[in-house]
Amino acid sequence: METTIFQTALGAFGIGWTDTGIARLQLPGLGPDELTVQINRDGGVPGVPSRAVQLLINQIEDYADGAAVSFEQTRLDLTAVPSFHRAAYQALLACGWGQTTTYGALAKTLGGAALSRAVGQAMGANPIPLIIPCHRVLASNGKAGGYSAPGGALSKLRMLALEGVSVGAPVGQMGFGF
Structure with missing residues (x-):
């Protein structure tokens, strides 16, 4: 897997890809050294993004700027992911x-x-957050529930x-700094 780190309005992201597609995304919130370690774990090596990966990076930058972005056309590499997790994603x-x-609504479709707990475990193990939008999954009471990102x-x-x-507090009471 090749990787790169890039800056956005939300902070530094890390992204990893294979010939098959995107295999890893690290959300902002880690220091530079920790981000490098996380994105390159399990044999990832720094690389130069292909045109397709660079276009995705541009979309993520647009997302960070507040643009409504769809990642549905993004090719994903989920070969190392358990089959139930792939189905949930x-x-x-x-x-x-x-x-x-909600976790329950996803569970019903599966x-x-x-x-529901298995869906929660799949969301917690999501290797490509944002692109696989696990941040959009809420608890049954409408509250945020957990989130494994920084x-x-x-x-x-x-x-x-x-x-x-x-969700919960008014939007104006939340900052956007990761």
Whole structure:
């Protein structure tokens, strides 16, 4: 896997890709050294983005600037991901900009509400957050629930606010710095 780090209005992102597609995305919130370690873990090496990867980076920069961006055409490499997780991510890809769903609703599309915890585990293990929009998955009570990216649930709320979704506190009370 090749990787690169790039700056946005939200902070530094890391991205990893293979010949198959995007395999990893690291959201802002880590220091430069930790970001480098995280994006290059498991054998990732710095590379030069292809045209397709550079176009995706441009989309992520637009997202960070507040533009409504769709990543649905992005080629993904999920070969190292368990099959249930892949199914959960595929179901989640239908949840577009400014929309939310719940762990339970995703679980029902995958076979039943009893799979809610498994959906939560899949979201927590998401290797490509933002592109696979796990930040759009809420708890059944409409609250943020957890988030495994740097900054935890606060980062999730900030991303949702950027998309015009208010969860809990009014949007004006949340900053956008990761």
